[in-house]
Structure formats: structure tokens, C-alpha cells
Amino acid sequence: MIPEVGHFALILALSLALCQGILPLIGAYKHDSALMAVARPAAYGQWVFVAISFACLTWSFLDSDFSVLYVANHSQLALPTIFKISAVWGAHEGSLLLWILILSSWTIAVSRYSHELPDIFSSRVIAVLGLLSCGFLLLTLLTSNPFERLIPAPPDGADLNPLLQDIGLAIHPPILYVGYVGFSVAFAFAIAAMLSGNLDRNWARWTRPWTTWAWLFLTVGIALGSWWAYYELGWGGWWFWDPVENASFMPWLAGTALIHSLAVTEKRGLFKSWTLLLAICAFSLSLLGTFLVRSGILISVHAFASDMTRGLFILGFLGIVIFSALILYAMRASAMDSQAGFKAVSRETFLLLNNVFLIIATALILGGTLAPLIFDVFNLGKISVGPPYFEFAFAIPMIPLVLLMGIGMHTVWRSQDLQPLLRRLRLPAALALLAGLAIPAIVYGRSGVLLTVGITAAVWVGVAALMPIYQSWRGPSGSPRLTRAMLGMSVAHLGVGLFVLGVSIVSAFTIETDVSLRPGERTEVAGYSFEFRELRNVDGPNYRAIEGEVEIRKDGEYVSTLRPQKRTYLVQKSPMTEAGIDVSWNRDLFVALGDPLGGESWSMRLQYKPMIRFIWLGAFVMAFGGLIAASDRRYRLYRKAAADETVQGETA
Amino acid sequence: MKSRYLIPIFVMIVMGAIFVVGLGRDPTKLPSPFIGKAAPAMDLPDLFDDSVRISNKTFAGDMVLINFWATWCPGCFDEHDFLLELAASGVIPIYGINWRDNRTEAISWLQRLGDPFTANAFDGNNRTGIDWGVYGAPETFLIDAQGTVIYKHLGPLSRDSWQRDFVPILNARDTNAP
Numbered sequence: 044m045i046p047e048v049g050h051f052a053l054i055l056a057l058s059l060a061l062c063q064g065i066l067p068l069i070g071a072y073k074h075d076s077a078l079m080a081v082a083r084p085a086a087y088g089q090w091v092f093v094a095i096s097f098a099c100l101t102w103s104f105l106d107s108d109f110s111v112l113y114v115a116n117h118s119q120l121a122l123p124t125i126f127k128i129s130a131v132w133g134a135h136e137g138s139l140l141l142w143i144l145i146l147s148s149w150t151i152a153v154s155r156y157s158h159e160l161p162d163i164f165s166s167r168v169i170a171v172l173g174l175l176s177c178g179f180l181l182l183t184l185l186t187s188n189p190f191e192r193l194i195p196a197p198p199d200g201a202d203l204n205p206l207l208q209d210i211g212l213a214i215h216p217p218i219l220y221v222g223y224v225g226f227s228v229a230f231a232f233a234i235a236a237m238l239s240g241n242l243d244r245n246w247a248r249w250t251r252p253w254t255t256w257a258w259l260f261l262t263v264g265i266a267l268g269s270w271w272a273y274y275e276l277g278w279g280g281w282w283f284w285d286p287v288e289n290a291s292f293m294p295w296l297a298g299t300a301l302i303h304s305l306a307v308t309e310k311r312g313l314f315k316s317w318t319l320l321l322a323i324c325a326f327s328l329s330l331l332g333t334f335l336v337r338s339g340i341l342i343s344v345h346a347f348a349s350d351m352t353r354g355l356f357i358l359g360f361l362g363i364v365i366f367s368a369l370i371l372y373a374m375r376a377s378a379m380d381s382q383a384g385f386k387a388v389s390r391e392t393f394l395l396l397n398n399v400f401l402i403i404a405t406a407l408i409l410g411g412t413l414a415p416l417i418f419d420v421f422n423l424g425k426i427s428v429g430p431p432y433f434e435f436a437f438a439i440p441m442i443p444l445v446l447l448m449g450i451g452m453h454t455v456w457r458s459q460d461l462q463p464l465l466r467r468l469r470l471p472a473a474l475a476l477l478a479g480l481a482i483p484a485i486v487y488g489r490s491g492v493l494l495t496v497g498i499t500a501a502v503w504v505g506v507a508a509l510m511p512i513y514q515s516w517r518g519p520s521g522s523p524r525l526t527r528a529m530l531g532m533s534v535a536h537l538g539v540g541l542f543v544l545g546v547s548i549v550s551a552f553t554i555e556t557d558v559s560l561r562p563g564e565r566t567e568v569a570g571y572s573f574e575f576r577e578l579r580n581v582d583g584p585n586y587r588a589i590e591g592e593v594e595i596r597k598d599g600e601y602v603s604t605l606r607p608q609k610r611t612y613l614v615q616k617s618p619m620t621e622a623g624i625d626v627s628w629n630r631d632l633f634v635a636l637g638d639p640l641g642g643e644s645w646s647m648r649l650q651y652k653p654m655i656r657f658i659w660l661g662a663f664v665m666a667f668g669g670l671i672a673a674s675d676r677r678y679r680l681y682r683k684a685a686a687d688e689t690v691q692g693e694t695a
Numbered sequence: 696m697k698s699r700y701l702i703p704i705f706v707m708i709v710m711g712a713i714f715v716v717g718l719g720r721d722p723t724k725l726p727s728p729f730i731g732k733a734a735p736a737m738d739l740p741d742l743f744d745d746s747v748r749i750s751n752k753t754f755a756g757d758m759v760l761i762n763f764w765a766t767w768c769p770g771c772f773d774e775h776d777f778l779l780e781l782a783a784s785g786v787i788p789i790y791g792i793n794w795r796d797n798r799t800e801a802i803s804w805l806q807r808l809g810d811p812f813t814a815n816a817f818d819g820n821n822r823t824g825i826d827w828g829v830y831g832a833p834e835t836f837l838i839d840a841q842g843t844v845i846y847k848h849l850g851p852l853s854r855d856s857w858q859r860d861f862v863p864i865l866n867a868r869d870t871n872a873p
Contacts, residue, residue, distance in 0.1 A: 320703060338718060355715075358711070358715065361711075369707060373701050377700055416713065416714075417713055420717050615769075618767070618769070
């Protein structure tokens, strides 16, 4: 009964989404305020029914109702409760439902916080979101119904994929989806603006906080995904350039570009058509990610079960959405060419360069991700594109981007005098160069070109980002106050610096060894002695494990005891590696248990990873910067902001 | 409408076309460079008896399956029941190559689950696996009576994949036979 309620609620949600998608658009066209007023109630109603549907599926999991096919395939009686809940989005059907719930939640957030906007505009935005919702609801109902029954019900389920039985995976997809789906808000704003044909700067001002919110969730989601892969996949890497990771990273890059070009459009009324195109791109790339993951068109560790009809449906939906958006764009864009100029050295130039480099990076990653497919389609043979390509291709636009970032932050709009800029940046530049040369040599006793470039860039951006904060704190009383938007930007850029520092040091100084050890034996890695003390059997709720105990000492002093496991999940019979990790701010020690090598010896992978925490710390600091910027009070004062349109030249 | 604003649509249409074609392809199909060529040489000890050698001569003159497997590989566990069924049907002899594995464990696994193999060679250090281009177990090669590789299957065999990928080849061979 409960699954049928869920199914029925989903159909009702579709009906409301159709009302929400179609009626307000007609209303906006005919200037009929009654029809436009349908938008908000329909959006709230749709959310209620989607939430009911989601609750029903969750209930079926908690209740272990194996007469529901999806539950039978992805759960099991002995599965711990938290994983029964996260199993709801552990595979295609349920994650699609989560996607819809999040889209619907964004929509009601827009409905709630858009009362300050003109009705004709807000009703169009809500309608576009409603149409997107229709597409996903149809996809679910027609090709991927999570409530399909399995009669007779099996006595026990097939269990959740053991890789997904982890707290990191329980929280990472929802947050990632919040970010992914959030770009549909920026997209809806862009479409609404193009429909009205009135592309003033207000559009950019209204879009900015929504884009920043989506971006910060995507940042956190990607960071959590990377952290999960690091400790769960058992290889000790933090980014694998897997097609699915790329699928989440490309919208992030496009979204980052969008945030920066929105700043120019809002402040100076420039790059209008480019900003619109970026809004369409960021959203299209997140839809493309969905398609790549769910159609089975590429091979990936994350891929959902592949299905031809599903793939065609998503592709068709994708085609309709993007095609109509781009047609609208082609019709409107030429009217938006702006004439306002700016000098070669100005904030505009640097933000333009930021966009150029970010888009090059996106294109190179997109090319690498799709290359195997393109080669296959044109019968050029089978190829696979791996980390060496991506690392190289990504570094090319990123190094200039990070170096220019430090300068760009200190420029002003329109025209920047070169002399004061150089004077201002002399000190951080010298400091960065010194750090780049000294840190590797003194702390780690080795150096290299890429390493020096990496550390120099990191310190450079970090110091350049801290300068405005320091100056507003210590500076003369007459100096301009630091706005939240400015502070957010500085913090986010500081995050970039921390991230680059982490990446540079981890990739240069990681020590990784595979050894064979017998209980009682010890070995040394990076000055730490690892002693393999004993091996024992451990039973989990739905798995059996062999657990090693490894004691780590440094210079005879006790550091930590790690207990890496090799688990066998009882239902799916798949072996899983659970690494033991000792965490510290400046290094991780990582032990993964390998295979028995005969006798009593076991193969083990021992790793020393300096500064790896800075990678995730950097990402969280970036997201925190986004949070500060999005909370800037001027976004909450839409009317007032619209009124003093004429005030220009303030800093972003 | 200026033409440069139509560029995004053009890019989108090209990508869409590639996706439509790509959807019909199976990305896991990897052609083996050995197909149509003589099977690479092998000379390995028997899994059960170190003094017995198993080489290409052992299966020459028959159409056979060569199956690379290991006890640590979940896919091999999955396909085991089907291999037993196939061996019992007598359609084709199956030769196993126990790959990168532990001998005692392999023997006890066969005793526990049943032994579908006509004979089983032991390739503990991946010497033959490298020559044959094996990159993950299970992998199954179809070899004809002249010792030529006709087909290679990646991943576990099942009744479906057998019907889809092997049976048409075997039928075509039967009708062409002199």
C-alpha cells in the first residue's frame, strides 16, 4: 500500500508540475496576473507530493519491504539503519527521486525569496523550473519507477553495494545534487530574462546569490566525494579523473566562471550575452553529467546500471532543454552587445581572463572525457584517457589562472594604474617566490620546477587574498570598509591557495610502498616505523573481516595504532578494503591490507601523504567564502538595489 | 540574428549526434589483438600435479574454451555455476588457467564448488597471462581446432552472454565446416 501511495503522489506531483510549468508562462505572455499567480501554489503543492513520494520510498527501505523491486535489489535485513536510509539514493531510481526532491526544494526556495522581483519575472522563473521538474518526473515514471513491485517478494534483499555502505557516501550525493540542481535556478533566471527580452543588470544581481549558493554546495559535494574515494576505495588517491568525477567537476568549473562573469555583468553591464551562455552551459553540463552517469555510455567505477531506453530518454530531454535555450539565446543575444569600454589593465580584463582559462580547462576535460566515445563512434579504435592527460591538460590553464588571480583581486573596475598595483604587490610576490624556493628545500629536503611553481602560486594567492582582510582590520580609519562580498571573495581565494599548496606537496612528496609483512615484523616509511602486530577476525553486521593491527612509532615514540580491514560482504560476496588512516594536520599515514602471500605474510600498502588535508580544507574554505559572499545584505535588498542602479564603481 | 550566436547550437547538435550513435555501442567490448591469430604459446604446470605440463598441444585439434580464473575474483564465482552447466552439456571442453592465485586455495575451491575444467593449468606469477593480454579475471578465449583465437570474452560468462556472443560463432563454424 505505501509504495502505491508513493507512486500516486509522484503522478500528482507531475500534474502540478505541468500546471506550474505551463500556466504562468501563458499568464506572463498575456499579462494575466491570475494565471501568473498559479506559479507559487503549484510549486508548493508539487513539493508536498514529491516529499510524500520520497518518504514512502524511505519507509519501504526502513520496513525492508522486499516486495518493492528497488528495495529488494539494494537493501537487506541486516543492513544498518543509516545505510537503509542512504540506500534510497544508492542507485538510479532512488537518486532520481532525490534529484526531483532537491529541484522541488530549490523551487520553493525561489518561490519564497522572490517576492521582491516583478511578478512577471518570478512567475517565469518558477515556470521554467516546473518544466524541468516535469522532464525528470516523466523520466522517473516512464523509465525508472522506484516503486515497481516484485511479486512474490524474496525473503531477503540483495544488499546495497558494499562500496556505498559508508557514511561519506550517505552524505555526499545529496550535497552534490543540491549543487548540481542549483544551477537550474541560474538557468531558469537566464531563460526568464531572455523571454522578457529585458536584460538589465538586475537580472545579474538577482541571479548572483542563487548561483553562489549552488556553487558552494557543489564545492562541498565534490570535496566530500574526493574524501570518500580517498579512504574507501583503498588506493590512497584523492582524485581519479573518472568520467563521473569529471561530470561533477565540469559544471563546477563552468559555475565558477559564471560567478565571476556575473560580477562583471552586475557591476558594469558587460559580458551580458556571455554570462547568459555560461548560465546555460553550467546547467547543460550538469545535465550532461546525469546522462553520462546513467546511460552507460562511458565506463566508470560510479556508473549506474546501463539502459538504452533511459539513455535515449535523458538524451531527448537534454536535447529539448538545451536546444530551446540556445535558440532563445541566438534570438536575443545580438541585442545585448554592450558598448561600454574598459582598459587593458582593469578588473574586467582579469575577470575575462579568469573566464577564458576556466573555459579552456572545462573544454580540455570534456574532450578527454568524451574522447573514448568519439574514437569509438568514428571507428578509430578503442582508447582510454587517463590521469596523465588530465593532469597535464588541467595544469596548463590553471597555473596562469592562479598566478593572475593574485593580481586580479587588487585591481579596480574600468582602469587600473599600473604603478600603485606593482607597489602593492611587490611584497607578496617576493614572499611567494621565497616560500616556493625555501619550503621544499628546508622542510622536505628536495626541490623541483613544478613544485616551486606550485608552492609559489599557493603562497602568492594566499597572501594576496589575506591582504585586504588585514588592511581593513589594521588600516587607517579612512579606508573603505570590507563588504561581505569582498570578504567572501578573499576567503574563497585563500581556499584556492590552501588547495594548491596541498596538491603541490602531496603530489611531490607522497611516499607509497607495497611491502610483505608477517605478524611481528616491522618496516620503515618516511621515518615512521610500522609494526604489523597481529591479525584477527572481526564480524560486522553484514560482513566478515580480517583485521590487521599495525602500530606506528616515530623515533621510538608511540604515534598510533591502525586497524585496516579486508571485508567480505556476506550477500554480495565482494571483498572490500577498509584502510586505516592516522590523520594529522600536516600528514596522513595510510595502511591498506592487501592479499595473503602464503605462510603468514600479507601484502600491505603503506603511504605517507604530507599536507593532504589541505586539499579538502582548501575546498571547504572556498565554499565558506561563497557562504560569506552569498549572505551579503545587498542581495536581500532587491528593491533598494534596483533603485540605485546608477551607483557604479563600487567593488564586487 | 548574428551567425556567431548560432555556434553553441551547432556544437550541441554535433555532440548530440555522437551521443546517439555512442548509445548503441557497448563500451566494455574490447577487441583482442589476438583474434584471428594463433593463440600465444603457453607451457604451464598442471594445477593438481606440478610434474604434468599443459601446453598448446594439450588442446590442439579441438575447439576449446580457455578460461582465466582465480579464487579472489568475484566474477569467477558468479560464472562458476554456468561453467559447470556448460561442461555437463558437453558442447565444448573448457580448459582453466588458474591465474595469479594460490594453489591450495584454488584446489580447495574446485573441490568445494565442483570442477568444470577438462584440465587446469597454474599461472601463479602471471607469466602466461601477460602473453595472452589478460588484464582481469575472468577472461575467456574461444580457440578453434587449428589453435586460432576466434573470440575473447571479458567478465563472467552467463547463459545470456553465451547465447548472444558464442553460439552464433559456433553455429557459423558448423555450417562452414567441410
